[in-house]
Amino acid sequence: MLQVNNLRMRFGGITAVNDVSFAVNKGEIVSLIGPNGAGKTTCFNMITGFLKPTEGSAAFEGKVVTGRAPHDIARLGVVRSFQKTNILKGLSVFENILTAHQRQGTLSLLATLLPGGGVRQSETRLRDSAAEIVELIGLGARMNTEAASLSCGELRLLEVGIGLGARPRLLMLDEPAAGLNSEEALKLGTILKGLVGSQIEALLLVEHNMNLVMSISDRIVVMNFGLKLAEGGPEEVRNNPEVIAAYLGSAAEH
Numbered sequence: 001m002l003q004v005n006n007l008r009m010r011f012g013g014i015t016a017v018n019d020v021s022f023a024v025n026k027g028e029i030v031s032l033i034g035p036n037g038a039g040k041t042t043c044f045n046m047i048t049g050f051l052k053p054t055e056g057s058a059a060f061e062g063k064v065v066t067g068r069a070p071h072d073i074a075r076l077g078v079v080r081s082f083q084k085t086n087i088l089k090g091l092s093v094f095e096n097i098l099t100a101h102q103r104q105g106t107l108s109l110l111a112t113l114l115p116g117g118g119v120r121q122s123e124t125r126l127r128d129s130a131a132e133i134v135e136l137i138g139l140g141a142r143m144n145t146e147a148a149s150l151s152c153g154e155l156r157l158l159e160v161g162i163g164l165g166a167r168p169r170l171l172m173l174d175e176p177a178a179g180l181n182s183e184e185a186l187k188l189g190t191i192l193k194g195l196v197g198s199q200i201e202a203l204l205l206v207e208h209n210m211n212l213v214m215s216i217s218d219r220i221v222v223m224n225f226g227l228k229l230a231e232g233g234p235e236e237v238r239n240n241p242e243v244i245a246a247y248l249g250s251a252a253e254h
């Protein structure tokens with residue numbers, strides 16, 4: 001689905017991403033890992049149109065997306081979350097997801113301006129679908145709770161829900177387990193695994209929580225100082241001496 005080809009990003013004298021290539025296939029969960037400053041978020045920014053690469057490209061379903069506007073790329077089905085939250089604290093869990101849905105649905109809603117209450121039916125559909133997402137992310141009991149009073153773990157789940165609200169085909173999450181305890185991270189992992197194949201076609205993560213990464217990833221891409229250091233399945237990556245030296249030795253502290 002996603003093919004990243006020789007991406008490079010220079011900021012003045014710093015090469016934050018240096019000739020990085022990898023792919024995400026339909027049905028896969030792929031994680032991008034590596035030490036702080038390795039260039040993971042910069043990769044996300046280039047793939048989703050928030051940064052224009054110095055060199056290289058990324059293509060989604062054969063269409064080059066790098067250099068296009070973020071909303072164009074989202075419309076193609078590539079949706080990302082941010083390390084900084086997208087959550088509207090004054091709205092309820094349900095309203096947050098409905099808002100994401102409505103933003104995405106505006107155009108399709110206009111297309112249904114037909115006699116016979118097409119718009120109202122669409123509104124109902126959006127509300128039903130938003131409620132379904134709330135259940136899927138395990139926040140059914142918090143449907144009408146204001147986001148401001150959610151726990152850290154619940155906020156992370158809501159961020160995933162907001163991403164789903166945009167109806168992605170490929171969902172890209174930037175550190176979805178940041179600040180979660182091991183029990184919450186486990187719950188998040190189960191939910192994320194369940195989404196692939198039902199709600200989304202593939203998932204790309206940037207994540208430091210190695211328990212989560214190792215338990216849900218089909219493939220892991222390891223970055224260090226802007227370069228791709230290794231790529232493989234969890235077992236292969238876990239046992240790679242270069243990865244252990246550069247990252248996994250210290251990642252145990254995260």
Ligand code: ATP
Pocket residue numbers: 011014016034035036037038039040041042043
């Ligand atoms: P973390 O795990 O801490 O989120 P990361 O792997 O996502 O790190 P990036 O945020 O991509 O790393 O940063 C890679 C390098 O690029 C760092 O040296 C960072 O300071 C630099 N960098 C990122 N964005 C910019 C920018 N807009 N301008 C200048 N330098 C930047």
